[in-house]
Amino acid sequence: MKITELYQIFLEHPEVSTDTRKINPNCLFFALKGPNFNGNEFANQALEKGAAYAVIDEAKFKVSDKYILVDSVLETLQKLATYHRNQCSAKIISLTGSNGKTTTKELIFSVLSKKYNSIATQGNLNNHIGVPLTLLSIKSDTEMAVVEMGANHQKEIAFLSSIAQPDFGYITNFGKAHLEGFGGVEGVIKGKSELYDFLIAHDKYVFMNADDPIQLEKLGTYVKKIGYSASNPQYYSIQLKESSPFVILEVEKTRISTQLTGAYNFTNCCAAIVMGKYFNVPLEDIKSALEGYSPENNRSQIIEKGRIKIILDAYNANPTSMEMAIRNFDNMKTPDSYLILGDMFELGDVSAEEHQSIADLTKTLGFTNVLLVGNHFYGVQTPFLKFQTFEEIKNYLESHPVEKGNMLIKGSRGMALERILDYLG
Known part of the structure; x- marks a missing residue:
């Protein structure tokens, strides 16, 4: 047929x-x-x-x-999705990146929904099946579609771009994620930049973080770029005011207080702001959307159990996001602070080195209550407690209950560290 x-x-x-x-x-x-x-x-x-x-x-x-x-x-599903996309009048905004994709997608969707009939990728359905399903959910009255794209190897973003054929695109960042599949950090940059390559080849618009030297280099003299910056007056000005624990920023003398933790969420907010401004969403509506967004699904969630305040960031982890989360948590450090860190996956040959680096960082920053979980962390040299399996840390927490303090829980999705909540408070 x-x-x-x-x-x-x-x-x-x-x-x-x-x-x-x-x-x-x-x-x-x-x-x-x-x-x-x-x-x-x-x-x-x-x-x-x-x-x-x-x-x-x-x-x-x-x-x-x-x-x-x-x-x-599968090929029929993909071709049908592209055909449908080309019959629709909705503007397609695609985004990818090493960290923060899903949160950024949700923030963009929240902002654009204030003015437009919008849809966005559900959950993390961002692969060769999820992208077509998102496109096929576009209705005749849909005005904006925010399409998240994930990848763990070269040419994947190029393929997803050919399916979605976006009008606009944004890359959150380039970090140490899926190093095994991409072949190192340079491979990550090359692979994620395939979205830029598609947009430039088709003379489409690019949103960018103008404070990211990699993005500046990749886009070079390309004309159709819309950027934000905390320092470069050539681009849209957004200033970070506070980030511990919550991100507070200022744009056009308007203060926006979010429910997102950590400076690493600042650029995620900036992307939503600059897109809102480009598409003429009133600033008061942008402010309302960002302040009303509450993280969930184990992404930088603030949870209180008894006298324990927990940052649950157990949706995923790689060396870049792990370091950013730990450094942010360092700003909240008290004598009762706890770090519970789980293995980071898909790191290939550098896995041992990267896990050791994270263990060393926690010691350098002066943390004392550090619990490391998983086969990879079990192999590091550290004075901190190590547990090879979840069962082992569960037993430890049952016999050594945490009664108060701040806690960061972070690890790759396969570690499912949110289960620890059942043994706290």
């Missing part, structure tokens, strides 16, 4: 599902495959639950006209 024909079916059934556990009446089910599953085998189940059609790529499963046979379900 041609994409144009499938698109007519999509217009009649504009809700897409790839999960038989989430089937709404009259949706289109795309039978994707994975390493451990074959969606074709669940197509009949999707139809029984109310899907209008099931898109499959194995002929033996086609037993009625309710099954749409294609060469590749």
Whole structure:
């Protein structure tokens, strides 16, 4: 079936599902495959639950006209998403970066929603499946779509850009994330910059942090760039006033007090502000959006349990974000401060070095109550307590309860350190 024909079916059934556990009446089910599953085998189940059609790529499963046979379900989903994107009038803003993507996306969405009918990537559905699903959620009255793009290897951002074909783009930063897949920091810069490459090649607009020397170098003399800066008068001026514990900033003599912790969230706010200003969102609405945004999903959440104030930043971690979080927490340090740090994944050959560096940093800054969790941290040389498994630290906290103080909990998603909350307070 041609994409144009499938698109007519999509217009009649504009809700897409790839999960038989989430089937709404009259949706289109795309039978994707994975390493451990074959969606074709669940197509009949999707139809029984109310899907209008099931898109499959194995002929033996086609037993009625309710099954749409294609060469590749994944490629069809991606092509349909791009076709739909090109029929819509919504402006597409894509963003990527090593740290802060999801928070920045949510802030941009909050600001733009004050003036425009907007959508944004749900959760972290930012890969070769999530990006098409986001695009297919654009409605006829959608004016702005904020599309997050994640990557852990070269050419991935280029491919996602070809699917989304953004009108605008933004890179949060270049850090030590997914070093194994990208092949080091230079590989990260090259890979993330593929968004810039697409935008420049198609003469589109770029939002930028003009205080980031890498972004300045990458964009060079490119004309269609809109930047913010705390120091360069050539760009939109935004000043950081406080960051411990919460970010307070000033723009056009207007003070904005956020619920976000740490100076590293300053640039995330700046991106939302400069986009709001570019798209003529009134400053009072920008202020309202930023002050009303409350972090969740284990991202820099402030949680109080008894007499313990916890910064829960357990959604993800890499050496760059880990160092920034620890240095920010250092500003809140008291004799009762605790650091609970979990392994950082996908670091390849530099994993041992980077974990040792973080352990050394905590000692240099003068922290005394440091608990390190996971196989990687277990191998470092340090005077601090090390636990190879979550079960070990759980047992320790049960027998050595923390009664008061400030605490930072941070680690990669696979460590699921939010479970520690059950053993505190």
